[in-house]
Amino acid sequence: MAEESPAKKLRKRVEGFLCDVSPVKDVYFDAVLQHEGGKSKVVVFRPEDHVRFHRAEKTRSLVTLEDVVLQPSTESSRKMDVFYTHSSKMSCARDLRQAFNDSFSAGPQAVQLSELLDMHTKPSRVNINVKIIQEVQRRKGEVWDGQNLLRTEYAVADTTSCTSLTVWCEHSITVGEWYNITHISVREIRGKTSLSTTKDTHIVSIPSQDTAVAAQVPAETIKCDIIGANIKNVLICPCKHKMKSMALSSPTLYCISCNTHYKSTAIIMHFSGHLDLKRETGDVMKAKIEDEVIRSAVTVHPTASQKDIIKSFIALPAMQITMHKDVIVKMEDVTQKTEITPEDELPGKVEHGEESKFYSPPDYGILFNSQVRKRKSPD
Template sequence: MDRSPAKRRQTVQGYLCNVSPLKDSKKPYFEASFQHGGECSNVVVFRPEEHMHFKDAEKTRGQVKLCNVVISPVKTKGTSKVYYTHKSSMSCVRDLGRAFQNSLPAEAHDIKLSELLQLDLKPMRANINVKIILEESKGNNIVRDGSLPKTVYTVADTTGYISLTVWCIKNITVGEWYKFTNVSVTQFNGKTTLSTTKQTNVLNIPSQSTAVDVEVSIESMKSDIIGVKLKIQFICPGKHELKDLILSSPSVYCVPCKTHYKTTAIIMKISGRLDLKPETGDNINARVEDEVIRSVVAVKPDTSQNDIIQAFMALPTMKMTICNKVIVKMEESTSQNTSSPGKESQTSPAVMDAENVSIDFSPSDIGLYSSQSKKRKSTD
């Protein structure tokens, strides 16, 4: 329902200034000054997801067209008020150039994390200045555009901290400050989260003072694996997920690519969840991604899902590093490394020595019939 007077809708052209921060945590909105038709009106915008579009138009000083807005005269001031509702839209007309009147200077505003965390948000865009505190997880995810590299970070500014999912952007260093523009702000399971978009730009910036203390849930424990739930996905060179792949076939057809590919060119991605029984405390269920799985289990061309599950079940007690319920590292517990004299290790042939494996956490770009490169110490 539109929260505006019942007036006739109109289309107006002009220039935006003084775009305010978001207001009202329960029903967020923002305001701006709008130069049009020889006057300056106050615009009230009830679509918080367009806040960054208005900020960009203010920054570029471009002429914009506001369509389907409600204009209400303000009798006491001889001006008007423009209501931008959920039926309204904005588009850029042309570059403003020298026509801009600098009598209403734009006010720079960076959205603080504490402000985002307090708002009852609908999906929107934001600009943030944050310090990279921790790399939570890294891998590839299947999305609408195919299989894309994804890294989840804990980030913080001087007011709060939050999780940020970064897609396809490399060269981000833990401990450095960055300005992220046009990140998506959403809520998932009642928790505010951030994610980069196709329009996101990242700029390394000087330190913005001291970031808040971050309470990140990182656990290191020795655990037995008592349950395994896995999912295997096959991805074509065009980064599309393939269904009903027959491994014995020499080729496979990808419908989105409209191309036949050699089966050997297909990528196998493994993910899942493990039920863990720690030495002390309650059982834990944690997510595990492809890179960590391949660090402890050898995946061969003919390895089936059941083979991988049985290989996990055959693992000895493992030392787990868990961040926010995601396993970021697995290695064999040192207490399990000593075997009885004269006896060979009873480890399953599909299991690799985790302490002697060099793990590459970059996205896999190799074919199905070549598992990720791993180095093992030679035995005398």
Template sequence: MAEQSPSKKLRNQVKGFLCEVSPIKDIKKPYFDAILQHEGEVSKVVAFRPEDHIHFQNAETTRSQVTLDDVVLQPYVESSRKRNVFYTHSSKMSCVHERGETSKNSLSATPQCVQLSELQNLDTKSKKVNINAKIIQEVRKGNSVVWDGRYLPRTEYTVADTTGYISLTVWCEHNITVGEWYNITNVSVGNFKGKISLSTTKNTQILNIASQGTAVAVQVPTETIKCDIIGVNIKNIFICPRSHTLKDVTPSSPTVYCVSCNTHYKPPAIIMRISGHLGLKPEMGNVVEASIEDEVIRSVLTVKPGASREDIIQSFIALPPMQITIRENIVVKMEDVPQKAEIRSEAELPVKVEPVEESIDFYSPPDHGILFSSQDRKRKSTD
């Protein structure tokens, strides 16, 4: 039996909060998409009513709960726990802030900045906030796969204001300087294992501002130790030119196919990223487990384009003991162990005898020991 079109499937109603509303796409058959957070789920909304685009954007800006009526639901392709929501031409959207005059005014209002101490007691479900904060420290830098399969740069910072501090994950590249204050808008509030954190979205704007006062003093613990690498577990991730993750990549194949792009690429256009975990044995103490990402790996290993996972593991195992800096169980720096200067006794120091030219008058400085030069210094006669 042929698959029914979305317009003929069972109609449903969903409620939740919209985020990541895209621009209108495809001029001939316009549509846009968004993310709906509802009932403990995260669904992708595909909307075919471009005239409602402004209402979706307003609901996202004001963080208003919306009700989508007469939508079509179907299981998400990549996970049975996710669903696609089709907002068709017969669907309707209602927003709690659209009821009454006070809510109409709130649609154009700019959300106020919240203090970081307030976030600890905030209901994090489907929340976005604006903050003014000082960048205290860069905790880690790397890449991660996001919900749509793209592999994007990610930097985690510790930020603080005058009331508290929090972890902020910044996606994609931004011109951020540690020690500066920033106004950061439309950041998502999350709660993982009881720990509140912030994360930027595609609508986040980061603007450098003047100091807002004395920020709370905070420092992420960092430890630098000499370790022997006794265990390695890494994985290779292959990325297409449009940052989509690829599966079943064969280096010898003439082309590499990306499902998301529906495009075949030449193998040299594919980027390989490496990440994993290391087992580290300090000179004293127990074995330490720490994660490591591509940027740090390539600082100590020369990875050839066709290198296999086994090749990289063997290169790690072959490394001598290294001086490794760890922050929150993440390797942030690896370097050779500094060589200690060897101090030898005076009896072991080589004695260098240089010939002295014959002269009527000469000056020989007093011997101050091995830390000073004992070479003769000549003085010409003034006669």
């Protein structure tokens, strides 16, 4: 008999009560399954079953999910995640042999940072009152539906502790002010707690809550020569989707995600990559650089290419560069910005640098791993 595939071996039958059934998110939705011993996140890749899941939640029916895929969860509060694929089945039982526990579907609770960081089993979402200590980094990140959105990392603190918070999309946030931030996602990855805003998050300015704990963001400023560069450009449509590489000289560009042709002038060009830096001591190091810092160091012509950007960085004089870990957050002492104009050729072959993503897509029923690849701790 042929050996079963790993996915086949993991297909199981689970039962419990459904709560927190989300709206349909394009090709999937999620929910929480309360079962003996705790709760699990359920990711459903059959949008046509949304009505049945929602009805089971409202009637508090005991449900059985058959032929599902189980995968270890990245959340410390859950042991396993359940993937309800196109081959899975759901049945409901009116004989309620267990008691429904409302605590699993209760809304996020307000917590202090020290309390949250010390929790052995952390909630999936919380509400916090924090002071914005410092903006650490701004860059683009890709979300589950392919959109390329702005993500800003802040150092935040309350009167008990400090941590980092990733804020997705544009928000009117002022460093030094206090905010009430609700529906914050809490994750624990490799023993480190990360906080991130969600689609349900609300950020409201509040009066000062007394003296916040000082939060020092580690940074290093060095004077160095730029001896190498590897810059990648990505085209972003008006709806924030990443597009396939194509010539901006075309009058229109097509976005597969939107199924729409856009004027080339409506497309945003986003740059990222890394620089090779030579310190005054002679040591050479690599540092990542994002679009905002790139545009602060050189003047980007609307038709500038990857090669144009690379040549402009190589032409810069010695710079004062501030880094947080291995990411450039500021470049100073540019006496005159370099004007970038298209060039015909750049000698030598340039390899694309790795692009950082926030990546958590559905896979239409195939077992997958949700991953967060980061330069900094969020998602």
